[in-house]
Amino acid sequence: MKINKINILSTLCFAINQISQSNAQASSQNQTQSISQTQTQPQSISQAKGSITDEQLNSFKFGSPQFRLAIIGDSGSESRAKKPMGLSTYDALLHLGDFDYSCKPDAYFENILPSSRSFEFMGILGNHEGASECGDDGHAKFKSNVYHEMEKNKEAKCEFSSSRCMWVCIYKNMRILGLTAGVNGCDKRDVQLSFLKSHLEGATEDWKICAWHFYDKYFHTGKYPDDGNIVSGSGESFYDYCRKQGAIIFSAHDHVYARTRVMSQFSDPTIDKFDSKPDENIVQIREGATIDILNGAGGWEMYIEQGKHKDFEWWQKKYAKGSHNENEHKYGGLFCNFNVGGNSKKAYCEFLRVGSDEKPFDTFTIYKNASPGNVTYSQIDDEFINEKIKAYKIENNIVDETNNAVDGSVAKSMNTKDNSNNSNSGSKDNNNNGTLFTRKNITIGGSVCAALVVIGSGVLIFSKSNKKVTDDTKLEIKDRQPNEGYQFNAVNINGQNSYDDSFTLLPTPEVISPLPEQFSFYHSNSMKRDYGNYDRKLELESPTSYTTNDSIPLVNNKRYRDNNNYFPSSSSSRNKQYNNNKYDKYW
Template sequence: MNRPSPARASLRTLAALAALLALLVAHADAFGTQCGQGNPILRKSAPAGLLHLHEDWADGARHARLPRLEPNREANGTVLPRPKTRIAFLGDQGLRPDSLALLKQVKDWKPHAVVHLGDFDYRDNPVAFDAQIDSVFGPHFPYLAAIGNHDLVRWTSHPVLGAGYRDLLAARLRRIPRVADVHCDAPTRDMGEHLVCTIRGVQVHLSGVGTYGAKHAHHLANSLSASNHAWRVCGWHKNQRAYQSGSKPDETGYKVYDSCRAHGAVVATAHEHAYSRTALMGSFEKFEMMNATATHDQLDVRPGSSFAFVTGLGGESVRSLSQKMPDRPWLVRAAGADQNARAAAVLCEFYPGDDPFEAKCEVRDAVRDEETVYDQWTMTTVAPQPKVAIAALESSKTCIQTVDLAMTRPAHLANTDGYAPLAADGAEFSFSARADLPARGRVVAAHLQVMGATGANADTASPLRVDLRLQKPTVPAGLTIQAVRHWYQAVMRDRSRDVVDSDGARVLASREWTADEWEKHEVWVSPNLVPESGVDVAEFAGTMRVRVAASGKGKRGARWVFTGQGDACLAPSLMLHVDTCA
């Protein structure tokens, strides 16, 4: 494949790349965390506290001056939903006929709001995405969204291409009239990272975990702890492999799932282009079902037990269910290409009858016919629990600490256009240890993470060969414990039969890297690059180098990845899992 040089690229492609690489500065704990802290989304004249106040509603300023509706509360302060509150959850939409058919079905259902869980149009065209919403719902309808990986290129506005998704979505929030009783708290940094919205008493916590920003579990725990709403929903785009019906890798970690479960919040995701729902879970990380023999159509959601669903049938495409579904017995409902699914959303009505602690949901195909129902269930909840009780549910100790290392810009990438090929001659990425790397423990997993700038056919592309090399760290000065430890490790290392390259770096592992799909604008995660026995974390005190090259006959299908240019956003990262109890 030819290098996508600026000379051959269109103005639109170049501008999109520039917009992607302008996704500013860093903090780190998972891929995408180098992005964030973008430009403020509020105008100086906008209210400081809420995004939903706006004077230009269709019926005029009279509605904007109406007082905000008071929450529906119980005597103990619990915020209840308003009767028959309807919310549609969807993701992975696109601009296809099935996408439009789904939006029309949702409109006919008469929802009070739509929550879009990322991947908007797949064409890097925010204006077209916004126009599609307007064509069905109009410009003032409450349409809330979390960022997806296919939305990163045009997330922020650009001087050539115009408004990005972020600013168009923020403008839509500002246009929501007060009488809709939908409002969102102003985000502290960027609405792609964490946004809390209330829809007629139902609180939705939107996160960019796995895609954009940092400290997502911390933000979710704090906002959920401060909530006194009976119904809470956590929403983000990506997921863990165990909790979707496909073969996408783990991209969020379990902590966000279990933080929401501990607070009795439902977990809504997308990303995998199919539908699936779990049983009621007592632990996501430990795969504990509350009742494996239940019918799973009656769910008792409360602090400590909840469930998750994937709503990825937005209309762009549909994938088959993984052959490993039998190994995921907690996925009790699923629909994909095998079921001839076309497009569907999760439609939930809160407080449908006499009980404000009850909700009913269904998943109905919007294209095949109205009789094709993939799932239906009733769920109940309870009033929020005291913070002490929640803390007990979250207190289980975990030994695994995840650290994401940002790429140290090597000389051979310094003058590129922000991307590099994973081709026959290979690419090498360097990383340096951070101060927050645990002082003790064993690195039990290390994965290179890169964002694909181009895609490749997994059936015809050559496999990749990837290896991790550790440079010997600098010997500490003086007779210190650290110096003695370093000397001892060096002696033991020299006595071992480790492979050492010409630069004296220890080659930890060399793996073949294959994938079910090499998707553009998706995070590609390498195999584990450390031995099964793990490696002492002290070995990672120096420079780490990861080399990737195409292998096999013909070495077909060069894949290009973003390297970042002028910032660390979307540059390759090295994710380490450290067992601090070892």
């Protein structure tokens, strides 16, 4: 094969060009990646703040408005009931029932609840407001008083059931449902469960609360050890339905304070897997996992804890009368700040006690974390603070110094490159002499050499593969059928004649001529070649004629002659004298 030098040079130039482009692209990508990493590298809170002070950031209003909710139950209407309410200021009060223990429907609302209150009020009926305790009239009066007090609210928008035993309130970004399951004179459980589902399913508020007075059997501390599922009964668990919606659960009736760990099931108590290593100060809730807080320490009487109920493993924190009655008059209330600092995923709660100089008995932070396995609660804090810093800078037209630093470094890099390109040629020559054998140059040179080797090897292999060696003595024709001849075919390939050495049948003439009645021919060993191992005989018994279609092959091949017992049968040969050497010319 003739090698075209121009094609080789063109291929070589193309390879060098591709290698150069690859190096240029790699260099450009490295520079871009370096700049991108600088721009996307996470900043610490202090770096993001820059010159912004904590005081400036804390005074900046951002996110959801923070509010404080007080949760108190079993207060009664005695004067001591005011003390837990006075432990802190708050924006709204949720009362969990048992306003009075002597069936005096007006006592609490006239003596304990301030007439000129500045906070929102939401209250649930307890067993001491039921018809079995106070009769139908007393029960109706309690319902009426609660209803009218809640109508006075300015911000909390509440909707009552037709019986006025159940309600739902929207306060800021919180939805609260108050139920009275188990309270005599109120709706049956199936009606209450239906009300719960219709007002909680699909709720879009950031915070959700389910509240009732009674409890189910696994969620009290043992004052009444035989109590069963007073709220849920034998049907679907109210607790588990609220858990599935990610709602916090509040209950009372047991005059203690007790908080569970995060639960992934209540009917068959199961601690959430992400709460397996408990940090008692951190609570992470989501749809499918929540907590239950029991608070009946509002001022009437403190109860003891006893039996197996006080030792359930799912209790995180408990506060009761004490083994020596040390907490007999130390009533308390739970106070929770929701939307801490504007963060709608964070709340902070503390249980405060009357007559105690000690720090709060229980403090904990609630995070709404939809994926606690992938996101830590500290990340929730950091994400919110960073968003707040960005908003503060936009509000006050503060330019991000970090972005300027990145832009400056890029500009400096570009200026350095331009200055290098504008340097004198002598300097370039000196630099080139010093950097001739750089890694980049060695890589390019090696790549070029490798390309030449590959091209040369390909040319050599291709040229050898096009050579054909034909040994006529080794040519073998198989599958020849009787009365068939062969020819070579000329074909046209790419506009040029070429020969295909495959065999194609040729028509053979039919020769009919008379022969003697009997004709025998014996081929002896006296011929020029030694065929002593073969004895050929042709006997024709036709008395009149002989017809043959044998043809003379167009290939002069010794093996073909030997294997096919060739005997000439042309018409001209019949009139000749046959002897041992007569037809050597055909062999």
